[in-house]
Amino acid sequence: MNTIIYMVRHAEAPYNEGTERTRGLTTKGKGDVEKVTEILKEEGIDVIVSSPYNRAILSIEGLAQNLGLDIETFEDLRERDFAKVNIENLMSVISEKFYDFDYSLPGGESNSECQDRSISVIKNILKEHSGKKIAIGTHGLVMTLMMNYFDSSYGLDFLNQLKKPDIYRLSFENLELKEVIRLWNGDF
Template identity: 40%
Template sequence: MKTHLYLVRHAHSVYTPDEHGRPLSEKGQKDVDKVTEQLINEGIDDVVSSPYLRAVQTVEGIAAAIGKPVHKMEELKERKLMDGSARHFEEAITKLWENPDFSWEGGESNHKARYRGVQGIQTLLEQYQGRRIVAGTHGNIMVLIMNFFHERYDFEFWKKLSMPDIYKLSFENGRLIDCCRVWMDEE
């Protein structure tokens, strides 16, 4: 029995230091309709999301379209980079990918964040076996999860993600058997 997991990277958000409450931008709000259009014919059964507002907002359209609530899941939240904000984000994130055990003060290493994310995916695969689940999440944790299943999903892959983006991961008996991009950016 196959389980299909649609990992949805959130749409563009307005930057604020409040990770939990950061909302989608005007462009991000418009992209919610596009995300819904991409997923509406996939036969989605359930919707879960990171508790962060931008991720929830990105998948609310598909949840409303299928008449289901968005269940929040802590394991899908973005990896914590460090206490405070990074002066040079690109340099900070590069160092984490170069050394998966390294973490900035107050932050999560790649290994720690990936472990958390994969635990969440395994829970979803058990709870929603044989179903089609949309999971609203964030770019870095999404690729760390995907990297657990195949090394080709790496830092370079992360840098090429769009915002939003959607990848369909198909599992059989808890094993990844296929992964394909669903998002078709029209810009």
């Protein structure tokens, strides 16, 4: 029996230092949320879960309202914690250290720690909602790390080509990833 997970990377959000949990969406991001809803509203989604970060929730909120579903948040689906690093240095740190899964900035977490906590949630979702369709509001790096756990070909190149928003449909048999299809097309 196949279980389908729709990974929905959040829409465009303004970057404001210190507002990781609460920042919302840009005007463009809000418009793209309507497109996310249009793409997913006929997919037969049964369950909607999200990172607790506002931008992830806002990116799937229209879908939840359209389908009459609640959004269940999981703290362990949050984005990787980098501690204190300025935005200019963030992408270079990610690029230089992506494949060193145990590397972390002082006070932050490693890719390995982020992957372990998020995969624990995904495994529970796959077991609890076996045979269903689940949409997940997520972030670029944690999404890449979750997909990488099931298929190591999802790495830095995949992360670097992601859009805001982006949507991937993952088909599982039990805990085995069988197929990945990108549903987002920025030319809407």
